[in-house]
Amino acid sequence: MHVQEWLDSVPAVAVYAVVALVIGLESLGIPLPGEIILVSAALLSSQHSGVNPVVLGACATAGAVIGDSIGYAIGRKGGRPLLAWLGKKLPRHFSAGHVATAERSFEKWGMWAVFFGRFVALLRIFAGPLAGVLHMPYWKFLVANVLGGICWAGGTTAVIYYVGIVAEDWLKRFSYVGLGVAVLIGLASMLIIRRKARKAQPDQREAEPVGAGE
Template sequence: MDISSLLQALPPEVIYAVVGLVVGVESLGIPLPGETTLIGAALISVHPHAPIATLWVGIAAFVGAVLGDSIGYTVGRRMGPSLFTKLGRRFPRHLSPDHIAYAEHLVSRYGMGAVFGGRFVALLRIVAGPLAGSLRMHYPRFFAANAIGAAAWAGGITLLVATLGKVAHEYVAGATWGLLAIAIVGGIALSHYVGKSFQRRVADFTRERAEAATARP
């Protein structure tokens, strides 16, 4: 079976559901490749024989992000700090106490701005909802920042990737699939770079906090 036949055999609902589910579960506090899944689906959608529409890929990611963050907010509000203790034990590499402390600092200081901007940063994308709930952020404010951030993130990535995929496919037959591989690798590399940068910020924050605690009489 060739790629075109394989694509035609896949139910569109399954692909949309996978995009929404992965993005949504990531927003609950579980480290999953939500962004990479969205990039892959957006590229698949521009293939001539794709069974899915680019618009609905973006909508699926948007809905998954909003619902996932809202559920995460509710869980964080009910469980409080104990949620992050449990998540830290389960995912120590991504959600250590230092990571959570820095993310909590950002949400406490920037509020809606952290929720909006957090959609574009892997760690904050994972914990913004639960943290906002744990910190008792007013839900209408959280929902507004969450929805706007989800729309900008899902819509922006979908539009950019689909546009690049269409342009490439017009000039090179089958280029969409090459771009899919490149986009996935590039997404992983970019995520790694952003992760390293974020790790440095976490380390700086942790060091400054320790120094401040030591300096207190």
Template sequence: MGIGHWLTTIPPLAVYLTVLGVVGIESFGIPLPGEIVLVSATLMATRPELAVSAVWVAVCALIGAVVGDSIGFAVGRRYGIGLLEAAGRRFPKHFGPAHVALAERAFDRWGVLTVIVGRFVAILRILAGPLAGALRMPYRKFMPANVIGGVLWTFGTTALVYALGVAAETWLRRFSWAGLAVALVVGLVVGFLVKKRVIGLLTAPEEGATRS
């Protein structure tokens, strides 16, 4: 049984629930590949035979993002920065002092905009909710930024990847899986460049100070 046939056996509801769950858990503060799952589900939506709706993929991702971030905010507000420090000792790869310091610097520099920008950077996507709560950001400011960032990230990513996937299918019709692979690679490269740019903006002043 080929991969194409296997994909047709996956119910669309299972795809939507997977997107909602993975993005929600990642937004809560647990490192999971939310962006990869969102991109992969959107690419499935470019295949009509799979009956997956790109709109529902985006909607489920948005619900997961907003609810997950809100839960992370509540947990951070309840347990404070000590929770992140404890998580850093247990999971230094994801919550180490350097990661928390980078997120704190983002909040110092951009304030509530960090919640919006953080949607596009894996480190901030995981830490933004809990850290905003720990830093006592008012929820009335956090929630609108949470929704705006979620809409831009989920629907923006879905629209871009879907368009690339359809274009790749058209251009490479005889090699359909190669077309999907091209779209996936392009989507991940764009995400990487955005992440690199944001981290560069946050670390540049420190590097300059070090050289001087």
């Protein structure tokens, strides 16, 4: 079953909970499709299904902020041995190369890596735990975490919600336009066929006497 079809089949409260949980776990450091879940839920809210986009954005933001904070605490306590252990368990996401790339981003951008990392799938998983491992001051991490969570989760929800509404309205208009065009094409085709039939009738009448005389 498609993600959006599944979300459409559950109550609105469950949608909020699933979005917050999946985004929270992803932010904590577990590779999950948080962005796909958020986009699907935002599209769902644009289709008048009872899912409130404001509540959805708030739940997504809360999941992102809380998940990142837990990831920070785990990273601070576990240190680099935690990254080595994750590299063995999840080599696709926590390979030495990915860790090195994320670490360079943190060294170059500092707390901005946490903020902008929210918009990048790989850094979204790394941001919390790696900030803890590198002992970034928590107040800096928290500021970047909250602002990044609000901009990413709230912004994504708002953009997808309004895009869904515009797309739905456009498709409705397109369906009416398409119906009108189809009717016009049908009428035009019928008129052309009738005109050709009328032109063919005199030719047939003129041809009949010739055939009889022969």
